Amino acid sequence: MAKPRIAAEVFFLDRASKRPLQTQIREAVVASILSKRAMPGSLMPSSRKLAHHLGVARMTVTLAFQELVDQGYLEARSRSGYSVADTDAIPRLPVGDATAHIENSTLWQKVLSENLRTRRRVIKPKDWRNMPYPFVFGEMDGKIFRHTAWRECVRQAIGTRDFDLMASNEATDDPLLVDYILSRMLPRRGITAKKEQVLITVGAQNAIWLAIELLTRAPLKAVCEDPCYPDTRQALSWCGADVTTVEVDQEGLPPDNIPMGVQAVFVTPSHHAPTGATMPLARRERLLELAQARDFIIVEDDYEFEMSFIEPPSPALKAIDKNQRVLYAGSFSKALFPGLRLGYLVGPEQVIAEARELRSMMLRHPPGHLQRTAAYFLAQGYYDLLIRDMRREFAKRRKAVVEALARTDLEVAGSAQFGGTSLWVKAPDGTDTQTLAQDLLADGVVIEPGAPFFQGDNQPSEYFRLGYSSIPLEKIAKGVQLIAQRV
Template identity: 50%
Template sequence: MAIPADTFFLDPDSDRTLQQQIQQCVTEAILSGRFSPGERMPSTRRLAEHLGIARITVTIAYTELVANDYLVSRGRSGYFISENAPLPPAFPENKVEAAGPVDWSRAIGRRFSGYAPLIRPPDWRSYAYPFIYGQADSRLFDHQNWRLCALQALGQKDFEALTSDYYEQDDPRLVEYILRHILPRRGIAARPEEILITMGSQNALWTAAQILLTQRRTAAHENPCYPGLREILAQTRCNTVSIDVDAGGLPPEALPGGIDVVFTTPSHHCPTNATMPLDRRKALLERAVEEGFVIVEDDYEFEIAFAKSPSPALKSLDRSGSVIYTGSFSKSLFPGLRLGYLVAPAPVIVEARALRALVLRHPPGHIQRTAAYFLSLGHYEAQIGRMGRAYRQRRAVMERCLRENGLTLAVRETSGGSSYWMRAPEGVNTTQLAERLRADGVLIEPGRAFFGPGRASDRYYRLAYSSIAADRIPEGIARLARAIEAG
């Protein structure tokens, strides 16, 4: 029986090549049972005419399918579904009896779906003026060298790193680079047994919270703060204390007694970008020693400090072992990489490594090795330099446009970062403002999600310049100003 060409179609919006789409159509049809062994495929000429593509494209796709034993070529007769093609699963249909369904409202022991993360449109790149934070700018990323590093990590020489189960360990090359090059830039000295590779900074924060906190312990965090941290702390069921920040970040004197763990972002407070002064850092460390609490330092964007030299990390000033340090490559490389690191005294890393082994074993070896090559071959430093130059230009344009349009900065003195924390006029709801702006091609981030329950403010919003070209900033800011003025 011949398979009609009408069975096939191409998705014009797909990110796959035409050859890959044809291969996907065939393999999915075989694995779902729609195509059976022995059935004849449409000829390459007939399928090419139906799809409106070159015949050579279909021929190459068929050849790849033959190599993978999904198809077989029979001389002048054409291509057929291979007798050795994978068989569809032969499971009986799973029918749930309506008379006795599981009451999932009672069966679910703990709920995690109440978390309201920052919402960004998945098609944010299609907006003309995307002032959104934390996304990679393809114009600044070194695609070619990352691809070469990925290919190198796929080579025979790195077969062990690609295929092995590391158990609780990490890629030694990546660990060595972080120890010798990344941490010294923050004044931090550490040993291999004091570092753990994580799946980004959020995973590092979650790991630290799981190890340090119980229902009987108390954690302090900044207000406003990263929404994900607030939810992480809530899931530990610990007691929490929210400390309002000012232009200098977290004020140590505002911490009450009885604190067990303090979570802070001293280099660039999230989301205000305020930088904690040196005297405050020392005061916070002194209180940690006197009162015996632990500090978890999230140094998530230290590389982007081009306005002035970055302040020393809390960890670099720590002489008592009170600070657990987290870092990430999400802002300096790209967020989809999901690679970060946790630096802490060896006893903490022992527990963190054991916890990670239970949850995800370890980050993928190929990703770790690719990153290790990209960093060690000098591409990372070049990337940081390229981003710094672009961000410096965009920041200058942004400052001028904000000033010309009369928009108000909530925090004025910052050392860098890739965003501004803004305050709208009295009576302006920035959540509603953001909805109106989307229709005008402008994306901003309302500030409500950063505040704790009962302490939310609708006047604040964040404007990032990491994902928008400098020449688009003036018109985007002008549209924002007009929307605010219109109320």
């Protein structure tokens, strides 16, 4: 009896995707097998016919089929091409009607304490990478990144010598990465520490979350800047803290405005989020003086200090902390790429020990393979070369943004004095930047409205953040012009 042949028309490719065509073909075939659309013994369409249907080279299909033979999904048949392997070793997904929808939202409303989906946050359009003018903050320009070097570090990290690190289930940090933080990263910020005072985290946000979780085990009165990074303020509220905000000025958080009775202050002194203001040394000393006198601790989020192409960044607040009152959060994600999600928390040894135990209960530890890859990238000098390239390019882009804004009614309301990757911009009074951002999408322009950074319902509506790390230099002038035309 002749075996049924699967029609070529059941397979499709996503031409908009940047993923290799051969990979997409393999995945499409595997999906058809696992879902039982392609049954054991069924003949695959010929490589010639499938290649013609998909519009790819015949060799692309042949190589995909051969890889699936090696994996056991297909069998090569003499004079018959390829067929689905007839083996019980391949699990197949059950096929049936979708279950009926059951509405039990009332039950879940009783259980959930808060609707996090409605929280105030910065939201990027999902397709922002396809926009011609993406003034998006915190994203890496792939044209600058050293891909070849990263691939080489990945290759080294997956080698036999490093396998034990990746296979371990212990809640430990990569010693090579910790050593680089202690010997290179922290000294650049004026900080001296030992390995017991450092914890690797899943980005700086995870570091701050761990600090918040530890601090809110007892009732906590906390202060955040206004405006500030919205996730920090909302994480404090979510964990039960009594949160007060203190309005910042051109020098950041005014320490003398911190109310009495506060137990923790969350601050971005070297590069305020989102205005970029730098807290001067006198204010930092005053903040530490008040922390000692009033017995509160400080959580310092120190990001983007590497992007110092105008003048050297100020030393971190923790660098002048003589009484161990500062928890310091740093990150590799901003300088390397945000999807890396690697950061670190630095603080007193007993606090880091508690944070390590808490992290262990949440996620054990950040992936060992990523830690070791990043460690090689850092230790072998690729990171320093990348930072050099980024500083040179971002200096040009910042200059282009400032010059373009000078030709409009838009005002630079805040910027990091050492450089950075964004500007805090004020539109004319009465402008609703939420509406402006939505309207600009029709022009292919992406900006970040300022409303999520402010506390309360009566926040200013005229501010927005203009990032320049992910927009090509030649697009900046036209992009700013389009923004001005919509104002």
